[in-house]
Amino acid sequence: MVQYQEQLDRSFTALSDPTRRAILQRLGRSDASISDLADRFAMTLTGLKKHVQVLEDAGLVTTEKVGRVRHCRLGPQRLEHVTKWIATYQQMLEQRLDSLEAFLERTKGMP
Amino acid sequence: MVQYQEQLDRSFTALSDPTRRAILQRLGRSDASISDLADRFAMTLTGLKKHVQVLEDAGLVTTEKVGRVRHCRLGPQRLEHVTKWIATYQQMLEQRLDSLEAFLERTKGMP
Numbered sequence: 001m002v003q004y005q006e007q008l009d010r011s012f013t014a015l016s017d018p019t020r021r022a023i024l025q026r027l028g029r030s031d032a033s034i035s036d037l038a039d040r041f042a043m044t045l046t047g048l049k050k051h052v053q054v055l056e057d058a059g060l061v062t063t064e065k066v067g068r069v070r071h072c073r074l075g076p077q078r079l080e081h082v083t084k085w086i087a088t089y090q091q092m093l094e095q096r097l098d099s100l101e102a103f104l105e106r107t108k109g110m111p
Numbered sequence: 112m113v114q115y116q117e118q119l120d121r122s123f124t125a126l127s128d129p130t131r132r133a134i135l136q137r138l139g140r141s142d143a144s145i146s147d148l149a150d151r152f153a154m155t156l157t158g159l160k161k162h163v164q165v166l167e168d169a170g171l172v173t174t175e176k177v178g179r180v181r182h183c184r185l186g187p188q189r190l191e192h193v194t195k196w197i198a199t200y201q202q203m204l205e206q207r208l209d210s211l212e213a214f215l216e217r218t219k220g221m222p
Contacts, residue, residue, distance in 0.1 A: 005129045008126075008127075008129070008132070009127055009128065009129060012123050012124075012126040012127035013123075013124075013127040015119075015123040015196075016119075016120055016123035016124040016127055017120065018116045018119070018120060021119070021196070024200065025200065025203065028200065028203045028204055028207060029203070029207070074204070078201065078204065079197055079200070079201065082197065083197055083201075085126075085132070086190055086193060086194055086197070089135065089136065089139065089190070090189065090190065090194075092136065092139045092140075093139055093185070093189065096139060096140070
């Protein structure tokens with residue numbers, strides 16, 4: 001349970017930055033090196049690496065160094081746990097709305 | 112577009128903490144005061160207020176002061192934009208997988 005919560009923490013943190021979301025979308029199209037990504041997002045290598053590290057910590061990206069080039073690709077996590085948490089939350093909201101409607105229906109016409 | 116990105120930033124940031132996720136789930140069951148929530152999560156009022164502020168900034172919670180009590184309830188945002196971003200991302204991943212399969216199918220048996 002703690003591990004599940006920590007995984008959620010890391011995933012939501014990774015997704016909370018527009019550059020990191022854009023990196024994920026870019027890697028969704030094809031793998032890229034750190035330099036490719038730094039060029040694409042007009043960032044320094046150091047700044048880009050920090051973002052990739054956060055994505056890597058969340059399991060959303062994996063990197064591999066071949067010679068002097070570090071290649072990035074999407075990692076094993078596919079946001080399933082995030083999707084699951086949001087779905088459970090939205091289901092609870094719907095149930096609450098249903099209960100409210102049922103209550104209003106029962107009390108309709110009461111003085 | 113910038114506004115949409117900022118809304119995503121705020122929502123994902125709000126969801127990146129286990130206490131904030133638990134507050135949302137708690138308010139999904141019923142409204143509660145800041146004191147109720149501080150008791151429930153064994154936190155100081157100050158600490159709890161900070162979490163509620165982050166949720167309020169994201170539009171996920173609204174608060175109203177009645178007398179000396181600040182009441183919290185779920186806000187207008189229902190994570191639709193978050194759900195949409197994740198759905199678009201996962202759709203892109205599926206398309207990429209389909210392209211890869213089609214490529215493997217075409218090249219099957221090639222030397």
